[in-house]
Amino acid sequence: MNSEPKPVVTGYPAAAQPSYSGTAAAGPAYGSSYPYPATAPAYYPPPPPPPPGPYHDPNAVYGHRNSSSLFIRRLIIICISVFLIIAIVTFILWLVLRFRLPEVAVSAASVSSFNVSNSQQVTGNFNLTFMVRNRNQKMGIFYDRVQAAVFYGSDSISETSLPPFYQGKGNSTAVPARFAAVSAYVDPDVASSILKERSNGGVVNFHVRIMAWVRFRAGAWRTRRHVMRVYCDNVRIGFSNSTSLIGSLEGAPKTCRVDV
Template sequence: MPTTDRNFYLNLLHFAGAVIITCLMAMTITLLCILLKPHFPSFEVTSLTVTSMPINTTVHQKHAVTFDFQGLLENPNALLVVWYAKLHLVLWFNNSSLASLPLEPPPLSNKVQTNTPFQARFAVDTEKFPGGVLREMAAQRRAHGSVNFAITLRAWIKFKLGGLGFKPRFMSLGCSPLQVAFSPEYNDKNETGILVAPSECYAD
C-alpha cells in the first residue's frame, strides 16, 4: 500500500476514534445530567380516617374530631438523597384551614430512600372550626354521603450526593380532594368516615 494511502487510512481511523470518544463522552455527560438533575419528591395520601364527626350541628358544645392520616413520600431520584426539614401538614375543608401539625423528618441517611411513610393525627375541637364549617360539612354529607377534605404538605428539602449538597428548596404539595365517605345511617355509632381512594398530591 502506498505511503499516501496508508496515512489517509490512519488519519481516517484517528478521526473515527476521536468522533467515537466524543460521542461517548457526550452520552456520559448527558446521562449524568439526567441522573443528577433534582426532581421533587412525590407524595400520596394513602389513608384518612375521620372519627367523631358530629351530626347535630345545632348543639354547641366542645367536641373533638380526630383525623388519622397516613401518607407516602417517594424519592424519584436515582442517585440523590433527599433531606427534609420543617415538615408541616395543613388540613383544609373548602378554603378554611382546620388544623396544622409539624411532622418529625425522617432520619438522615446516606442511602437513596425511595419510599418514606408518614402518619399523623389531628385532634381538633369543633369550637376552633371556622364559622359555618360544621354546617357546610353536614350539608355536604347529607347531599353526597361524603365530605371532601384537603391536605397540604410543606417542607424545606435539600438534595445530597455523598458529601455534596445542593441549595435548600421549599416544597409545597397539595392533596385534594380527599373524599371521606360516611355511613348513610345517622346515629352515634356511624360518625366515622374513611378515605374512598388514595390520592396523589401536586405542587401548589
C-alpha cells in the same frame, strides 16, 4: 634776593583752563599729577541665584491612587471569577444530577369522633398516611420542619408538626400524621356545607396541605434548602350515614401536587 625756601604745595593740580585759540590745553606733565597708574574699577559678579525650593513630584499621589485602584480592580475581578466558577460547577452538577421532586400521595385516611355542632364548631380525629417516594436514583432527600394541615374549603380545621426524616435514593417512605380538631370554629357556610355533604351520600371532601424544607444530597454535595409545598385536594372521606362519627378514605390513594 629773597633766599627763603618756597613752601611745598600739596593737593590736586589746578585744572587746565580752556583754550580759546582752538588748541587743546596741554595736559599735566608726566609724573607730576598721578605718581601711580590708575587702577581699573572693581568688578562685582551678580549674586548667585536662590536655592531651589523643595520638589513635589505630582505623580507621587497619582501613583498611590493608581495602585489602590489597581488593587480594587484586581480584587473585584477575583471575586467575580470565584463566583463564576462556583456557578459553573453548580450548573454542571445540576445538569449531571438534575434532582426530581418527590411523589406524595395520601395512601390511607380515617376520621373518628367527627361532629359539627350548631355553633359552627368542628371536632374530630384525623389519621392520615402519606406515601412519599424519592424518584432520584443519585440523590437522597432531607425533610426538615415538616408542617401539615387539614382544610375544608379555605378554613383550617387542624394543624400538626411531623418529625424530620431522611429518604435514600429511590426509596419510598410511609409518613403517618395525626390531626386533632377540638371545637375548631369555622365559617357558618363551611359548617353547613360539611353537614350537607355528609347527608347527601356521606362523602366529605377535605384538603390537606404540607410544607417542608428539603435538601438534596449526592455524596458530599448538598443543595441549598428549598421550600416544598404539597397540595392534596379533594381527599374523600366516606361516612356510612349523616350521623356517623367514623369515616375512611374513599377510592384509590389520592395523588398530591408537589411544588418547590
